[in-house]
Amino acid sequence: MRLVRNIIILTLAVLCSMSCKMISQIIHDGDVLARVGKEKLYKETVEPLVPRGLSVEDSLAFINRYAQAWVEDEVYAQQAQARLGKDVKDIQEQVARYRRSLLKYRYEQEYVAQKLDSLVQDDEILAYYDAHKQELKISYPIVRAVYVRMLPDSPNADAVQKALFPKKNDSSDKLDSLVFASAERFTDFDGKWVEITSLAREFSLDYGTLIASMKDSKIDITDPDGKRHLAKIEGYMKAGSVPPVEYCREKIRDVIVSARKKALLNSLEQELLDDAREQGLFEIYQEQ
Numbered sequence: 631m632r633l634v635r636n637i638i639i640l641t642l643a644v645l646c647s648m649s650c651k652m653i654s655q656i657i658h659d660g661d662v663l664a665r666v667g668k669e670k671l672y673k674e675t676v677e678p679l680v681p682r683g684l685s686v687e688d689s690l691a692f693i694n695r696y697a698q699a700w701v702e703d704e705v706y707a708q709q710a711q712a713r714l715g716k717d718v719k720d721i722q723e724q725v726a727r728y729r730r731s732l733l734k735y736r737y738e739q740e741y742v743a744q745k746l747d748s749l750v751q752d753d754e755i756l757a758y759y760d761a762h763k764q765e766l767k768i769s770y771p772i773v774r775a776v777y778v779r780m781l782p783d784s785p786n787a788d789a790v791q792k793a794l795f796p797k798k799n800d801s802s803d804k805l806d807s808l809v810f811a812s813a814e815r816f817t818d819f820d821g822k823w824v825e826i827t828s829l830a831r832e833f834s835l836d837y838g839t840l841i842a843s844m845k846d847s848k849i850d851i852t853d854p855d856g857k858r859h860l861a862k863i864e865g866y867m868k869a870g871s872v873p874p875v876e877y878c879r880e881k882i883r884d885v886i887v888s889a890r891k892k893a894l895l896n897s898l899e900q901e902l903l904d905d906a907r908e909q910g911l912f913e914i915y916q917e918q
């Protein structure tokens with residue numbers, strides 16, 4: 631009798647457990663938005679993604695579009711996995727490697743943002759410049775120049791020319807006001823050294839033709855449209871020269887900051903290894 635009673639109790643317990651699981655599954659599946667094979671998309675996954683401020687109709691439309699896109703992506707992924715067969719293992723390994731690389735990159739970016747000193751002092755720039763002059767030689771000529779472009783019918787073209795290329799006893803004080811009033815384009819490149827290719831682009835010429843057109847530090851060319859291009863060359867350095875430090879300043883700064891970043895990341899890697907070793911988080915077993 632006791633055996634029968636125990637069997638009944640056990641049977642009821644099993645049925646109750648199965649019933650609870652079925653009820654839970656039914657309730658949970660009521661929130662299923664889509665299914666592909668054994669994979670399911672649940673409402674609770676999509677709801678946080680719905681943009682705020684949408685109407686009920688627009689929210690439902692968003693959820694439906696998301697579900698459709700999920701189905702398409704999941705079908706494609708499952709079919710690809712089924713047809714690739716054993717090659718899937720290689721893909722999983724690639725994904726694992728990519729995940730590690732991404733984690734490492736994201737952590738390094740955050741660490742560098744917090745720790746990197748990007749302020750470079752003038753004496754550091756000068757020290758680098760003095761020690762690396764041969765490496766800083768320029769591949770193209772550089773110039774300091776003033777460029778003006780005048781329209782064909784400009785009444786002040788000759789006046790601009792005289793102001794841009796003043797004779798010994800003449801003054802160039804009127805240049806700014808003249809070009810402001812009548813030039814189609816004017817630039818002095820902020821008074822900085824620039825590659826001659828930058829000046830050549832203003833003339834729509836290659837830099838070799840531009841150099842050939844230069845005479846006594848002046849360039850005066852009229853294009854096929856009748857526009858007059860004028861340039862005063864205030865400084866010129868040929869290819870292969872060591873440029874002035876001000877021309878290299880930003881390049882040197884970037885090199886110094888890049889070197890600091892590399893050293894910082896190297897120290898981070900060593901620091902992480904040392905910490906892990908102290909905590910006994912890894913071991914390397916040597917082959918005998």
